[in-house]
Structure formats: structure tokens, C-alpha cells
Amino acid sequence: MTKTVNFRKLGRPSAHRQSLLRSLVTSLVKHENIQTTWAKAKEAQKHAEHLITMAKKASPKNNRRDLAQGMIFEPKSTLKKVFEVLLPRYSQRRCGYTRVLRLPPRYGDNAPQAILEWVDGSKxxxxxxxxxxxxxxxxxxxxxxxxxxxxxxxxxxxxxxxxxxxxxxxxxxxxxxxxxxxxxxxxxxxxxxxxxxxxxxxxxxxxx
Structure with a gap:
């Protein structure tokens, strides 16, 4: 039986792919929006949405904060912004915290480009x-x-x-x-x- 893969491999092994996605989400938290390829933006969007969901469920009785910390780099600065800025911003939203917008293809290799941004953010x-x-x-x-x-x-x-x-x-x-x-x-x-x-x-x- 053929196994269905529900995510993009991005031409990288598992460890490298997870590191790439953590780096993209960290940049998204720090800068409010990032420009990358369409495939990377769609995969990073899943992790960013999951990060906010984990942060919303965090409490002293569970390990959701630790799980959210493992999804980003530089947790001392980025995790602080997640809990102090992003969570109050999305307190009324159940989902849909990010948006992906298409851009013209990249000059040179014609790769599909996109912008990944936080909804209702400054950018x-x-x-x-x-x-x-x-x-x-x-x-x-x-x-x-x-x-x-x-x-x-x-x-x-x-x-x-x-x-x-x-x-x-x-x-x-x-x-x-x-x-x-x-x-x-x-x-x-x-x-x-x-x-x-x-x-x-x-x-x-x-x-x-």
C-alpha cells in the first residue's frame, strides 16, 4: 500500500527540515512577516499556527509551554513576544493567525515566492x-x-x-x-x- 505523505519534504532530511521551519517561525515572530518560497511559507504557516495554539493551552499543569519553546529558536526573546504580544492579539480568534500571500516568481530560477505574515500585525x-x-x-x-x-x-x-x-x-x-x-x-x-x-x-x- 502506498503511504501518503501529508507534508512537504522541501528537499531536506527530517532534522534539517525541522531546523529550517523553526528558523522561519522564529524570524516570523521577530519581524512580523517573512518572504520565502511558496512551499516553505505553507509549511512554516502550519508550525506558526501550532505555536499559537500551544501557547494558548499553556498552563502550570501541562507542558505546552515547553512544547512551544521547542518550536522556535532564541526562546528568551521570541517566546516572550509570543506570550506578551501575540496571545493578547489573538485572544478572540480560534484559528487563522497567519496569512500567505503570493508574489511574482523569483528572478533567476523562477521559484514561486510568497509572504508569510501575522494577521492583524503591524505589517x-x-x-x-x-x-x-x-x-x-x-x-x-x-x-x-x-x-x-x-x-x-x-x-x-x-x-x-x-x-x-x-x-x-x-x-x-x-x-x-x-x-x-x-x-x-x-x-x-x-x-x-x-x-x-x-x-x-x-x-x-x-x-x-
Whole structure:
């Protein structure tokens, strides 16, 4: 009977693979997000989710804290952040503490790239991208796309003080887009009013 393998081997033996995943999760705890290959990000995501679950179940009556400590390097600093920063952040969440986002393939070997990040963290990519999308839509007086509305609900559901921070980012994105539109309009006006001569160089658009 063929045995089913429920994890990626990542081209490494067991000990090397476990060390790699511990290193990735340690970097994730320290820096809030990491960029790596898609396969490594998906495997490290499992360990990061398991780390938070273990930390939530930790108590003086069991060994969950010791198990969580064995899942990362530099436990004196990283484990302290897990219990003092990450656990309060995810106290209302039952699961889904991390997110994996695809990136363009890596130049050279065309390996699939990805970003692994903590949800509701300081470097939450979806939170910032959604705020920018809302700000651009408001600057153009457009209705929000249904997917943008869904993303707004997701990023604000469990984030503490999320609405205030989100509104600030939206206003910043709106002002940046209005400034860009004004500069673009001014540039087009100058091009229209300029007395062109044969052989003059045509300026490229600002967004190129």
C-alpha cells in the first residue's frame, strides 16, 4: 500500500527540515512577516499556527509551554513576544493567525515566492492594501468594489483600534491620490499649452 505523505519534504532530511521551519517561525515572530518560497511559507504557516495554539493551552499543569519553546529558536526573546504580544492579539480568534500571500516568481530560477505574515500585525499587507484601495476609490468618487467591502470586514473584525488606524490610512491614501491627480492634470495642461516644434521630445507619463 502506498503511504501518503501529508507534508512537504522541501528537499531536506527530517532534522534539517525541522531546523529550517523553526528558523522561519522564529524570524516570523521577530519581524512580523517573512518572504520565502511558496512551499516553505505553507509549511512554516502550519508550525506558526501550532505555536499559537500551544501557547494558548499553556498552563502550570501541562507542558505546552515547553512544547512551544521547542518550536522556535532564541526562546528568551521570541517566546516572550509570543506570550506578551501575540496571545493578547489573538485572544478572540480560534484559528487563522497567519496569512500567505503570493508574489511574482523569483528572478533567476523562477521559484514561486510568497509572504508569510501575522494577521492583524503591524505589517499586515491586506490591511494596508485595503485601506489604499478605499482611499483611491474615495478620491475618484467611485463606489467600493464588493471584494473591497469584504476585505474591510475581514481586516477590521478582530483588530483592536482597527477602525481608527484604518481611517487614517484611508485619508492618507486619498490625499496622495488627489495630489497625484492634480500633478497629472497640471502636466497634461502644460503639454497642451506648450508651443511644440518639430523634433521636440515627448515627455513620458509620470506612472511609467
Amino acid at each position: 499586515d499587507t491586506r490591511f494596508h492594501m485595503t485601506a489604499k484601495a478605499v482611499g483611491v476609490a474615495l478620491a475618484h468618487n467611485r463606489d467600493l468594489h464588493p471584494m473591497t467591502q469584504v476585505n474591510m470586514e475581514k481586516v477590521l473584525m478582530f483588530r483592536k483600534n482597527g477602525r481608527q488606524e484604518f481611517d487614517q490610512l484611508v485619508e492618507k491614501a486619498k490625499q496622495e491620490e488627489l495630489t497625484r491627480l492634480q500633478e497629472e492634470y497640471k502636466s497634461e495642461k502644460e503639454i497642451e499649452e506648450k508651443p511644440w516644434k518639430r523634433g521636440d521630445r515627448v515627455p513620458l507619463p509620470k506612472y511609467v
